[in-house]
Amino acid sequence: MIRYQVRVARGEQGISRGHQTFEVELEDRMTVLDALFRIQREHDPEFTFRCACRVGMCGTCAASINGIPRLACRTRASVLGGKRITVDPLPNLPVIRDIAVSMQPFFDQWKRVTPGFRPRAPESTELATIPEGSRYMRLSKGKRDCITCGACFGACGVKAASAEYLGPAAINRAMLRLIDPRDGAVEERVSVLDQERAGVWRCHTQFNCTEVCPKGITLTESITWLQRSLLRKSSLRNKA
Ligand code: SF4
Ligand code: FES
Known part of the structure; x- marks a missing residue:
């Protein structure tokens, strides 16, 4: 298990409440989407993000990960090079809540x-x-x-x-x-x-x-x- 500090954007309906950082443990093969689920299940059930297929087919989990738009379900935390990961909503789209944007x-x-x-x-x-x-x-x-x-x-x-x-x-x-x-x-x-x-x-x-x-x-x-x-x-x- 590797311990990460995952910094996620918080806010709703275009009103930012800054970022919140959570300690999350992940296995080497686990993805940023797994980290988001851990935050929701272990720390804050109200933390909001979107996903559906979890295998890179539906496109719903796209987010800005360490400043680059990527699919959270196809991005292994271990390849990001560091123990700190920042997840923001996709730019150029209105935020519904936290990481979830309106398409x-x-x-x-x-x-x-x-x-x-x-x-x-x-x-x-x-x-x-x-x-x-x-x-x-x-x-x-x-x-x-x-x-x-x-x-x-x-x-x-x-x-x-x-x-x-x-x-x-x-x-x-x-x-x-x-x-x-x-x-x-x-x-x-x-x-x-x-x-x-x-x-x-x-x-x-x-x-x-x-x-x-x-x-x-x-x-x-x-x-x-x-x-x-x-x-x-x-x-x-x-x-x-
Ligand atoms: S990045 Fe753009 S072109 Fe590529 S799959 Fe997503 S929406 Fe389609
Ligand atoms: S959850 Fe479907 S592409 Fe990531």
């Missing part, structure tokens, strides 16, 4: 890019397939596994300064739909992505989003790909 601003932006599939030929009864080796498969490789954890949203310096900015995850989602030859909602997405204050032009290519994404999605690459494509919009309209 509403994240999903408000997500919805703006028409994230759902809109068939190009809704009446068609043909089986639409995407062959291996096609343009879609090539460009979407490594970009399809977003778990909407919000880590990139929290790490984004532009997002911190602009409530209007779509943020990296929504832009990546829009790119996936735009390169899908079966999808037809090109104009709706382009009109949002091309906006001066909210769209892809706001990105400062700081790579913070790419660095923190737990699924290894190359978000900055998606954004710069869209910037190039928007300069010659015909390439987006002609998806073939």
